Amino acid sequence: MTVPEAESLAAVLKAVAEPTRLRLVSLVAAHANAEACVCDLTEPVGLSQPTVSHHLKILVDAGVLEREQRGKWAYYRLVPETLTSISQLLTPPTAT
Amino acid sequence: MTVPEAESLAAVLKAVAEPTRLRLVSLVAAHANAEACVCDLTEPVGLSQPTVSHHLKILVDAGVLEREQRGKWAYYRLVPETLTSISQLLTPPTAT
């Protein structure tokens, strides 16, 4: 694995390697219509709205979630390809 | 995903979510006999011996690598089950 490869993989992993963000991803994926707005998420994770927005931005920047603004609300959806991709990159050669 | 589940998954991900440690894992896995000692690893990653030992300890604590002391050398091997496990936990439901 080259240095740039390691850096780009680490960047995505870093976004996900945080308990709150894992829960956010999980909550978004499990939510009705597979999308959720910030107001759906602050109460379940028990953190302030700015903090949740901050975490969501990190997940969007990493390509784990995507954001769509509809009226007053910002809807977040999972980008399954990203998780699938890092999942495959992490699978050890012996498996499969 | 519950809070404890998120925390334990995040702990393993955190160990791997670092470029140097990803390269170390990759180097160990690709090395002859699928094991490597610290002296095999410092030069490829270009960091000091204490720093490499430090990263290896984090990977061992997370269950990603295992360590075996043989004489003067400490040999590190991959624990494939750990990577397989987090790989599966990260696979989105839509995949498969």
Place this chain on the structure above:
DNA sequence: GGCATACATTGACAAACATCAATGTATGCG
């Protein structure tokens, strides 16, 4: 025993990070 080798641990420090309060921006409604 004495010395070299292989590695771990400690201490220190700058950089990155998670969090919140306060404030800013934009949308919708009357």
Place this chain on the structure above:
DNA sequence: CGCATACATTGATGTTTGTCAATGTATGCC
């Protein structure tokens, strides 16, 4: 226009993290 709602951004703060120099520990060899 004026106000409330939903969310983002900024600034500040305590904590974690990656790194190295210095030192400690243990093994092997003479």
